[in-house]
Amino acid sequence: MTLTTDDFDFHLPEELIAQTPLLNRSASKMMVLSKETKTIEDKHFEDILNELKEGDALVMNDTRVLPARLHGNKEDTNAHIEVLLLKNTDGDRWETLMKPAKKAKVGTVISFGDGRLKAEVTDILDHGGRIVEFTYEGIFLETLESLGEMPLPPYIKEKLDNQERYQTVYAKENGSAAAPTAGLHFTTEILDKLQSKGVKLVFLTLHVGLGTFRPVSVDNIEEHVMHKEFYQLSEESANVLNETKEKGGRVVAVGTTSIRTLETIGKENNGQLKAASGWTDIFIAPGYDFKVVDAFLTNFHLPKSTLIMLVSAFLGRDFVLEAYNHAVEEKYRFFSFGDAMFVKK
Incomplete structure (x- = not known):
């Protein structure tokens, strides 16, 4: 049976979309779902200490979000322009999105922070994005930290x-242009407790693109094309994960970004991991056979998104929609600053 985008729709009351983070990172609720028993348990995030066992490896994405939204003015007319950095293409050249884009022609110079940072539009891309070249004094990332805002969804x-x-x-x-939000629940105290328990903490990098928030625009999900994102896994991390598997421990991914990285590398090598870096556009949907990941932590995702399709690939669509309806009834908080879901076999 071919699944359509509408097969992953559900009703979400707007008031359940979390607008601000909780005072304490780990104070969120956590729904625990078992693939084998099809059970739904309502717990709290700190119960992750009981869900993870000695010998498991917890895999986290250590990407850092750039304060990638800038507000500037055109040098010639002083008109306001908002610039969103998407990715560094080469040196000081960046691919960006601009509002209003029609005012940003090739040759336009935009000034930020009284001229501490300037950007000249050098190219216009097919999808309407702009390539800009930045000029500045000092270190670019430090300048960006002081002038930019977080590009919240x-x-x-x-x-x-x-x-x-x-x-x-x-x-x-x-x-990253967006946070790997499943990881926002962890505190250093919880990570220390997990390590003391014998859980291995493993890091990889996947820089999250804004395509994460893009809805699927085709009816037949098999026709969907994913955006590409850069990933990196070190030899040390790969060795720890292979050893975990050999000894019967679980590879537990924090977030869909960690899953996509691990499965991108693992499907090339029949589940074995090795040091690798590159660009992935892996699309995980029902019918996909997981090669590496045994369990994972995630947040609650948008209707019709590739992320709810990924969770459905692991648990089955009907069970996921049942769990999401339960989350709505129990008033779980959704999306980036929302509650967590722990998924296991």
């Missing part, structure tokens, strides 16, 4: 008071 309307709350506590590698 479009469903979050509230202003974020503390920008660090849209970063995981282990964020390190600059490059």
Whole structure:
């Protein structure tokens, strides 16, 4: 049976979309779903300490979100332009999205922060994006940190008071346009407790693109083309994960970004992992055979999104929709700043 995008729709009351992070990162609720028993349990995130066992490996994406939204003015007319950085293409050249785009012709120079940072439009892309070249004094990332805002997803309307709350506590590698939000629940205390219990903490990098929030625009999901995202797995991490598998431990991924990285590498090598980096556009939907991941932590995702399709590939669509309807009834908080879901075999 061919599945359509509408097969992954569900009713979500707008008031359940979390607009701000909780005061304490780990205070969220956590739904625990078992593939084998088809059970739904309502727990709290700190119960992750009981769900993970000695010998398991917890795999986290250490990407760091760039404060990639800039507000500037055209040098010639002083007109306001909003610039969203998508990816660094070469040196000081970046692919961006602009609003209003029609005012940003080739040759346009935009000034930010009284001229501390300037961008010249050098090219216009087919999808309407702009390539810009930045000029500045000093270090680009430091300038960006002082001038930019976090590019929060479009469903979050509230202003974020503390920008660090849209970063995981282990964020390190600059490059994402959005946070790997399943990791936002962890505190250093919980990670320390897991390590003391004998859970191995393993890191990889996948820089999250804004395509994550793009709805699937085709009816037949098999026709959907994923956006490409950069990933990296070190030899050390690959060795720890292979050893975990050999000894009967579970590979537990934090978030769909970690899943996509592990499965991209694992499907090339029949489940074995090796040091690798590159661009992945893997699309995981029902019918996919997981090669590496045994369990995972995730948040609650948008209707009709590739992310709910990925969870359905592991658990089955009907069970996932049952769980989501239960989450709505129990008033779980949804999306980036929302509650967690722990999925196991």
